[in-house]
Amino acid sequence: MMPNQAIQLPWLQPGWFEQASTWIHAALGHQGINVTGTIEQPQVHSTVLRVPSTAGDIYFKATSPTLAHEPALTQALWRWRPDCMPPVLAVDLARGWMLMPNLGVTLRSLVQSTRDLGHWERVLRIYAEVQIDLTSRVNELLELGVLDRRLTMLPDYYEQLLTDTDALLIGHPKGLSMEAYQRLRQFAPQFRGMCEQLAGYGIPETLHHEDFHDANIFVRNNHYTLADWGESGVAHPFCTLLVTSRVIAWRLELEENAPELVRLYDVYLEPWTCFASLESLNAALKLAYRVGMVCRALTWRRVTAGEGEPFKSEYADAVPGWLQEFLNYDMTPTV
Incomplete structure (x- = not known):
């Protein structure tokens, strides 16, 4: 699909x-529901x-064609x-449909x-353990069609992204200035070096939930369910904390380096000490935090290019916005 070719x-x-309703009735009927x-x-x-x-509230989800891997991935994650x-009660992989039971209330509530x-603290421990558990399933994850955000691939994706000047909105009030665009182009060799440096810490790449926040985590009877796996891929695991920490900070009105957040970083990193020292893990986290901004820009480009109006216009500033943050990161509070 061409970047500017929208899918209906x-x-x-x-x-x-009506088609979805017919499928729902049939899929549940096969299970006696x-x-x-x-x-x-x-x-x-x-x-x-x-x-x-008759089995309580059940939820049907149709996934965007640009993130069509979600039903197959969710089904595999439930198995693993x-x-x-x-x-997952039922799926139609060709149409990107799935049925799930009521997962409870959101962590946000x-x-x-x-x-x-x-x-x-409990959720981040679980998530880290899942990521570590799935380091051995990288090939299976990629075969399911998840986003490929591996460090060896990101530098080329970065350069390809900069060729999509429509997505960057260069010169537009909500886009990149020409000066920022030139800086991003000049930064390409340094970004490649950042990815190589991050890989050098020896932390294995694995499943990465790029939208891991409190509205995508459900709680029922003290049981946590990690959901909404559309924006996910294989990446450096610590890139997840970019969105996670920002949402926590925003919801609870915390600074990015607040003691409460530092405590959560430590909780998340503790299971990873089987791969590196806590000092090295913290250094890798800081680097992955910035690399994750490029991952977000790449994902927003994919989503906005593949969806029609009004969504495309409403979120058109997401790609240049994340790239601008990437440029400015050294001037903002660090994790």
Whole structure:
């Protein structure tokens, strides 16, 4: 697909809801589950439907064609780590559909202050252990079609991204200035060096959830479920903390280097001490934090290029925004 060639999203097509409803009834019926009420589509652009049934509320999700790996990945993760991954009741891989039971309430609804960070401590330990567990499944993950954000690939992707001047909005009020664009081009050799330096710490690449925040983590009966794996790939594991730490800081009004966040970084890094010292892990985290900004720009480019209006225009500034942050990182508080 060409970067500026938008896909017409399936759920905006006439008849899509009826087709999805027919599949939902059939898929649940095969498992002896009956739909007991009206299937609800909360928003016209929503890809999640709520299905009342004899087994309680069930949720249908249709994935974007640009992130079509999500159903197969979610199914595999549930098979590999049923202790913390969403159970998948049914999938249609060709159409990117899946059904899941009610996973509980979001972590966001539970963590309302810094006094509640015990939930995050437990979740980050679980997530680190999952990542370590899946270091042996990198090839399987890539075969499932997840985003390839390996350090050996990122420098070339970075240079390719800079050729997409439409996505960078050069000279646009919400885009990059020509001066910033030139700086990014000149930085290409240094970015390659950053990736090589990060690889040098010897921390294995693995599954990386690029949108790992409190609205994608569910809690039920003190059990945590890690969900919404569309924006995920194989990458340096520590890149995850870019979004995670920022969302925690934003939600709880913390500085990026606040003691509460430093404590959470330590909790996350502790399982990784089997690969390197805590000092080396912290150095790698700081580097991965910045490399993760390029990963975010790459993912936003993929998503906005593949989806139609109004989504594309609404989030057009995401790609240049992350690249600008990448340029400015040395002038902002560090992790």
